[in-house]
Amino acid sequence: MSEIKAVCVYCGSSGQVDPRYREAAASLGRGLAGRGITMVYGGGRIGLMGLAADACLTSGGAVIGIIPEFLQQREVDHPGVKQLIVVGSMHERKQRMTDLADAFVVLPGGLGTLDEFFEILTWKQLGLHSKPIILLDAAGYWQKLLELLDHLVDERFVRAEMRALWEVAPDVDRLFELLALEPPLTGEAKTRLA
Numbered sequence: 001m002s003e004i005k006a007v008c009v010y011c012g013s014s015g016q017v018d019p020r021y022r023e024a025a026a027s028l029g030r031g032l033a034g035r036g037i038t039m040v041y042g043g044g045r046i047g048l049m050g051l052a053a054d055a056c057l058t059s060g061g062a063v064i065g066i067i068p069e070f071l072q073q074r075e076v077d078h079p080g081v082k083q084l085i086v087v088g089s090m091h092e093r094k095q096r097m098t099d100l101a102d103a104f105v106v107l108p109g110g111l112g113t114l115d116e117f118f119e120i121l122t123w124k125q126l127g128l129h130s131k132p133i134i135l136l137d138a139a140g141y142w143q144k145l146l147e148l149l150d151h152l153v154d155e156r157f158v159r160a161e162m163r164a165l166w167e168v169a170p171d172v173d174r175l176f177e178l179l180a181l182e183p184p185l186t187g188e189a190k191t192r193l194a
């Protein structure tokens with residue numbers, strides 16, 4: 001596996017969700033910052049997107065937001081993200097996120113999150129990239145999706161070996177283990193590297 005310097009985070013823009021999903025987003029943001037990993041995401045200030053970005057930023061991490069112009073005009077962009085890239089379309093947004101990331105993490109989310117997951121998964125199936133894709137199954141959120149993916153295999157629309165295209169982590173600690181990322185630097189170790 002190549003070195004992970006930037007992780008693309010796909011997640012929901014709703015804030016009215018189970019507190020366990022909110023904590024997973026915040027924990028991921030803090031964990032990325034603590035490991036010196038740049039967070040790449042959709043540039044929003046609302047929902048799990050905003051929570052993950054806030055946690056990364058307040059922990060001293062780097063965040064790159066990529067947002068289409070029409071969403072920026074609706075003022076849903078995150079004012080604290082210094083590196084906010086405004087693009088012309090949703091397609092361009094997804095391509096830029098893919099280009100900048102070394103891995104993809106899929107937190108709980110809705111239709112947009114599913115769209116992003118299935119597109120990046122399909123691109124991997126087609127050999128357009130070989131980057132890790134991890135579903136963060138906070139509080140079992142993705143279990144029904146995993147059942148659907150198994151059903152696709154059972155019905156022979158997807159080959160069984162395609163299950164190797166993604167991994168599932170029940171929590172943020174396991175996610176970082178799957179990405180083979182060291183624990184965050186703290187105290188003396190951090191000072192020595194400064």
